[in-house]
Amino acid sequence: MLNFIDVILPIPLPNFFTYSITIAEADFLKPGMRVSVPFGKSKIYTALVHEIHSRPPVLYEAKEIHQILDDKPLITEKQFDLWKWLASYYMCTLGDVMRAALPNAFILESETIIYRNTSLTINDSELEDDEFMVYEALHHQSSLTIQDITSIIDKKNALPVIKRLLEKEVILVKEEVYAKYKPKLVRYVRLDKRYAADQKLNELLESLSRAPKQRQVIMTLFSISAKSKSPIKVSELIEESDASSAIIKSLIDKHILEEHFIQTDRIEYDDDSETPNLKLSEDQNNTLNDIVQKFDNQDVVLLHGVTSSGKTEIYIKLIQSVLNKNKQALYLLPEIALTTQLVQRLQDYFGEKVAVYHSKYSSNERVEVWKQVLQNSTKAQVIIGARSAVLLPFQDLGLVIVDEEHEQSYKQFDPAPRYHARDTAIVLANIFKIKTLLGSATPSLESYYNVQQGKYGMVELNTRYNDVLMPDIELVDLKDKHKRKRMKGHFSDRLIAEMTDTLKNGFQIILFQNRRGFSPIVECQTCGHSPQCPNCDVSLTYHQYRDQLRCHYCGFNTIMMKSCEACETSNLDTKGFGTQQVEKEVSDLFPDYKVARMDLDTTRGKYGYEKIIDAFQHGEVDILVGTQMLTKGLDFRNVKLVGVMNADNMLNFPDFRAHERSFQLLLQVSGRAGRTKERGKVLIQTYNPFHKILQQVSTNNYLEMYHEQMDDRHNFKYLPIYRLIKITLKHRDYNKVNTGADWFAKSLRNVFKQGVLGPEFPPISRIRNQYHKNILVKIPKTQSLPKTKEAIIKINNSFSSVKDFRAIRVVLNVDNY
Ligand code: ADP
Ligand code: ZN
Secondary structure, three states, X not given: OOEEEEEEOOOOOOOOEEEEEOXXXXXXXXXXXXXXXXXXXXXXXXXXXXXXXXXXXOOOXXXXXXEEOOOOOOOOHHHHHHHHHHHHHOOOOHHHHHHHHOOHHHOOEOOOEEEEOOOOOOOHHHOOHHHHHHHHHHHHOOEEEHHHHOOOOOHHHHHHHHHHHHHOOOEEXXXXXXXOOOOOEEEEEEEOHHHOOHHHHHHHXXXXXOOHHHHHHHHHHHHHHHHOOOOEEHHHHHHHHOOOHHHHHHHHHOOOEEEEEEEOOOOOOOOOOOOOOOOOOHHXXXXXXXXXXXXXXXXXXXXXXXXXXXXXXXXXHHHHHHHHOOOEEEEEOOHHHOOHHHHHHHHHHHHHHEXXXXXXXXXXXXXXXXXXXXXXXXXXXXXXXXXXXXXXXXOOEEEEEEOOOOOHHHEOOOOOOOOEHHHHHHHHHHHOOOEEEEEEOOOOHHHHHHHHOOOOEEEEEOOOHHHOOOOEEXXXXXXXHHHOOOEEOOEEHHHHHHHHHHHHOOOEEEEEOOOOOOOOEEEEOOOOOOOEOOOOOOEOEEEXXXXXXXXXXXXXXXXXXXXXXXXXXXXXXXXXXXXHHHHHHHHHHOOOOOEEEEOOOXXXXXXXXXXXXXXXXXXXXXXXXXXXXHHOOOOOOOEEEEEEOOOHHHHOOOOOOHHHHHHHHHHHHHOOOOOOOOOOEEEEEEOOOOOHHHHHHHOXXXXXXXXXXXXXXXXXXXXXOEEEEEEEEEEOOHHHHHHHHHHHHHHHHHHHHHHEEEEEOOOOOEEOOEEEEEEEEEEEOOOOHHHHHHHHHHHHXXXXXXXXXXXXXXXEEEOOO
16 A cells, blocks of 8 residues: 655645655654655755545655654644634635744755854764764855755755754754843842851951951941841942942952842832732732633633733733643733733743743744643743744643733734734634633724624723722823924923923833834925835935934935935925934933833844833833833833823824724823822823814723724724725736736626725835735625635636736735734
């Protein structure tokens, strides 16, 4: 009997691919193991076994596999189920899903670039001959592709050798390497143990009698430790004993003092912070019980709890009960909220059992978490992660929590699979027959709608923890302030007054401006021309720091011009304002206080936003200026005032969710104010204080917002009343995209009639030299979603069989919001 395997290749092939295997291999192989296979003329790939069978392929002759790479499956049966759902729901291939799910180091292929791990000293004798040959080659060249390596060692063995070298950490797979963030360490000192006995101590003081300054330091150390049992900071010791740090250092060098470092956490639940003993408030407790009760007959429950109501603590209790049953818990968060803040908070409770998984981790770190989850290791019982954590190989999942479920960043836009992690999480939970908890202070309309429809249960928590009042929100009318000349730059007199007051009382301030860069666009006051990106058909933005014009899409940049390119007058002006300008104005208004900025530009570096969050948390910064990054579940204790510089630009954003999103953003950013004890204050500056959304924000009226927005969604046929699939065509030739899009839209109209919108060029119609054109398919509840997708796929297939259109890229985006 002949033996075959169907495999998934990490490329967008519509189907499985079949290879032949020997009987022995058939005995050994199981679905979910990786094999190395030849593909096409010369390529090699890591492929995942899906099925072992005896049906030869009809259309081609099956090639033999090269090697088996694993001795145990790397992915589980349940994962396959989820992958198949993803591929079919989001209209992509299993290869797309495979690539998104597996860490890079698991997917070796001809193009994979490897290099030597220089941080490790390798003992040559520990390497086998073929391993050594690769290692040796990497001494002559800094990096090699796997293709290159097949000329050194036999092709069939290339991937297994690479895999072994990776496991020995002799080599690394090339990727963007992010250093892991190290939380801030504080330096402490104590007396060396040798001086514990009184006699030794006396001898010490005796011996220091001729070094009075050093003696003084030791005496001060005693008097501080007599007052309090907590460890003694070096800074404290220096201050109290009036010594220099050189004196402390010499004491350390002489081994009289011993230095040690303690990680400083924001959370000091109690002073000798051992494992904190979490006690829920009465409201939290009732909420917890309600959730558990609702789970009896609902698979998904939405926790609608105001900002700072202590949702995290409720999650912790739920996770604890899952761990008690020896099951795994998945806790999803938007990437940005995954800072040390939250990780620390959870590690305080669950210690070693917490594993973190997100895109800033290196492939090696991700491989480690993957293996721990797969082995159901005690080190990965609580998995906190962003979007992609939903794709981990869970063994015995007991609960899924999706925090900040309204967050837009749960949706992956590029590349495929264009999945929504919240919705995928619910499907994952179904596969495990377990429950999902969604949490938010500002639920998405679609989740709230699902509650109204009875699909989800809901529990509300309307009080903040510790009975802190919700912040007082005040709208400031900019038109009026301008008219009465009460503005300084972009700051109204009200905002300046509140800021002055807040700073005087030692509190911190957050200023929110939903835009980055200095003045975004440059405009000629004479002819109206503004400089454009030559590749993207979008205005360039001005960056003061480098005196540069930059494209936010492709990174094109040029020096800021002195005169207009079009009319040559020097009447250039910057319009609008971004975070950078706010930062500058604040520094001018409050020169004695420290200002920092948090946006894409300032958080790009290695430690990204953690650095800024850390500095703000430790009070090194008084005023933090930022974009929506500031809104995502951050918990600062000392912020009393939040200022929104301009609410209008987000309300006017050209998107059907702009109002819903503005409501969410504004309430979330307001929620950063006054989270402990003192009531917070929020000032929202706007030209349109009577805008309904702003009224609803200022009265925290979610329900009114919901009903009003739902009316619009009904009228304009949008989510969640209608479902949407966006089809984008891309090509560098403008005319080609046009004719292609017309053809595609026409074919769709034949089937879906008025359900088709477009084709339309998006506001930015050229990105990286490619023209984009969009078609939107609106699908009413009464129309079958699977059938709709089938029809679209059929049209897409005919489309790509037209010779003229073959080069046009078609992107299908299901639920494109
Ligand atoms: P949310 O996620 O709902 O915005 P958090 O969970 O961040 O709120 O809680 C707000 C603040 O209150 C946090 O600083 C948190 O540590 C504190 N807190 C909430 N519940 C408790 C509790 N039961 N015991 C101690 N502190 C709590
Ligand atoms: Zn560009």
